[in-house]
Amino acid sequence: MKAHFQAAIDDRIEKAKDFFIFVGEIFSLLFQTIKCTFSGKFYTARLMEQINLLGFGSTSITVVIGLTMGLVMTLNFGYGLTKFGGTLYVPAVVSLSLAREMAPLFTSLLVAGRVGSGIAAEIGAMNVNQQVDAIRALGTSPIRVLVVPRFWAMIISLPLLTALSFAVGIIGGMIVCKTEFDIIPGFYLFKVFSTVKLHDYVSGIFKSMVFGGIITIFACYKGLNTKDGTKGVGITTTWVVVTASILILVTDFFISKIFLVIWN
Amino acid sequence: MSESILELKNVHKSFGKNKIHRGIDITLKKGESLGLLGGSGTGKSVLLRSIIGLERIDQGEIIFHGERYDHLMEDELTPYRIKISYSFQSGALFDSINVFENIAYPLFEHTNFSYQQIKDKVRDMLKLIDLPGRESVMPSDLSGGMQKRVGMARAMILNPEVLLYDEPTAGLDPANTLNVVALMQKLKDKGLASIFVTHDIPSALSLCDRIVVLHEGKIIFNDTPIKFQTSSDPIVNKFNVHKD
Numbered sequence: 001m002k003a004h005f006q007a008a009i010d011d012r013i014e015k016a017k018d019f020f021i022f023v024g025e026i027f028s029l030l031f032q033t034i035k036c037t038f039s040g041k042f043y044t045a046r047l048m049e050q051i052n053l054l055g056f057g058s059t060s061i062t063v064v065i066g067l068t069m070g071l072v073m074t075l076n077f078g079y080g081l082t083k084f085g086g087t088l089y090v091p092a093v094v095s096l097s098l099a100r101e102m103a104p105l106f107t108s109l110l111v112a113g114r115v116g117s118g119i120a121a122e123i124g125a126m127n128v129n130q131q132v133d134a135i136r137a138l139g140t141s142p143i144r145v146l147v148v149p150r151f152w153a154m155i156i157s158l159p160l161l162t163a164l165s166f167a168v169g170i171i172g173g174m175i176v177c178k179t180e181f182d183i184i185p186g187f188y189l190f191k192v193f194s195t196v197k198l199h200d201y202v203s204g205i206f207k208s209m210v211f212g213g214i215i216t217i218f219a220c221y222k223g224l225n226t227k228d229g230t231k232g233v234g235i236t237t238t239w240v241v242v243t244a245s246i247l248i249l250v251t252d253f254f255i256s257k258i259f260l261v262i263w264n
Numbered sequence: 265m266s267e268s269i270l271e272l273k274n275v276h277k278s279f280g281k282n283k284i285h286r287g288i289d290i291t292l293k294k295g296e297s298l299g300l301l302g303g304s305g306t307g308k309s310v311l312l313r314s315i316i317g318l319e320r321i322d323q324g325e326i327i328f329h330g331e332r333y334d335h336l337m338e339d340e341l342t343p344y345r346i347k348i349s350y351s352f353q354s355g356a357l358f359d360s361i362n363v364f365e366n367i368a369y370p371l372f373e374h375t376n377f378s379y380q381q382i383k384d385k386v387r388d389m390l391k392l393i394d395l396p397g398r399e400s401v402m403p404s405d406l407s408g409g410m411q412k413r414v415g416m417a418r419a420m421i422l423n424p425e426v427l428l429y430d431e432p433t434a435g436l437d438p439a440n441t442l443n444v445v446a447l448m449q450k451l452k453d454k455g456l457a458s459i460f461v462t463h464d465i466p467s468a469l470s471l472c473d474r475i476v477v478l479h480e481g482k483i484i485f486n487d488t489p490i491k492f493q494t495s496s497d498p499i500v501n502k503f504n505v506h507k508d
Binding site: 041126129130131133134136137138139140141 | 313316317318338339341342343345346349350352354356357358359369370373374418
């Protein structure tokens with residue numbers, strides 16, 4: 001009984017140790033990524049390539065998610081608020097929700113699925129095929145070559161995708177307001193721009209930058225540590241999408257709280 | 265062939281409780297070819313990976329031209345990785361870029377050559393490995409033997425002093441094996457020192473100046489191919505199937 005209890009404690013201690021090592025390695029990768037950015041060779045061409053692949057390549061799904069969010073939110077808020085005579089508040093509620101929460105959150109979750117899994121699978125496959133070892137053996141750094149361009153590509157692209165998602169969402173809301181609630185586009189846009197303040201935009205943009213960093217660092221970390229061949233690549237991909245999505249949701253709460261404290 | 269360029273002194277390496285190397289001592293002289301033999305799982309590839317710094321040794325020293333480098337940080341290993349090159353068993357070519365970009369990769373990274381100079385060097389290298397005009401081919405469109413030769417070309421494009429071959433003839437048909445061995449002979453004739461991990465005994469005997477046999481983490485034989493063929497050691501003789 002005592003031995004069983006001791007084994008259980010040892011197991012917990014081992015798991016806790018592994019967790020702290022994992023956290024340490026994540027922060028170490030983040031630190032090395034930033035260090036490599038500001039020292040030594042920087043691959044501008046690779047950065048551009050990644051912005052094209054990760055950012056520009058995600059525009060179509062961003063437009064779809066943005067438009068859908070705008071349409072659905074306006075429809076629901078519209079019918080909900082109409083019951084209490086608050087139809088005219090629909091543009092304000094929709095635009096504020098989109099700018100602060102919905103656009104950065106949903107765009108990031110979608111990008112975590114599309115881009116996070118892609119990065120993890122690509123680097124993971126390179127790792128199991130010894131291409132990452134080859135990068136090292138040829139006197140170059142996998143962090144500099146693989147992680148840095150992807151990290152900055154996401155930090156640059158995700159806020160732009162969020163802005164696009166917000167803009168398309170606003171257009172979606174405008175369409176529903178006009179067709180369902182007879183709110184003319186001029187009034188709708190006036191209410192949108194008078195309600196959403198600079199700090200609301202800043203909050204959304206800042207969040208998406210943080211989410212972009214989370215997606216890339218976790219995807220690259222897991223990709224660089226992929227083992228067990230193609231099976232390992234599959235496990236890595238799933239892990240990255242799930243972990244990044246959960247972290248995005250948790251981080252969103254804390255950043256929202258910080259911004260509300262700062263601006264109110 | 266007297267000057268020692270690479271030395272391994274009392275190298276120990278374990279993975280968890282599994283002790284791979286238990287005090288390995290090897291000296292590689294300038295222009296010398298050393299064949300590293302041993303059963304599967306005896307740590308031949310791990311030894312090469314330790315020399316290039318892909319694995320950290322637990323104890324001992326690895327010295328290049330009198331300078332110990334096994335304890336250095338990843339960034340500090342770059343000068344050694346330019347002078348000591350590693351040819352992977354699989355070739356480990358970057359599959360998203362073509363043959364030219366693969367071979368030119370170290371030149372773009374470590375030299376200030378113009379694009380035209382790099383193009384010329386890659387063209388010359390492709391001639392040397394008997395694959396002229398294949399610059400634009402993707403690695404997936406090459407056979408296994410061709411991929412290995414392109415991997416070797418990438419490893420030697422910076423004119424290293426030592427080339428580490430990890431089973432370069434494994435999995436190849438006899439014709440491709442001959443191509444790869446001929447290429448290794450060409451490089452040997454140019455004065456390149458090498459360590460050749462292999463199970464291909466005839467190739468090792470024809471190419472190498474010295475044969476080293478690893479067994480249970482230790483070196484049990486380190487002498488010339490002739491001595492290897494006439495050895496009376498029963499473990500050495502297990503590898504010596506071509507004795508007669």
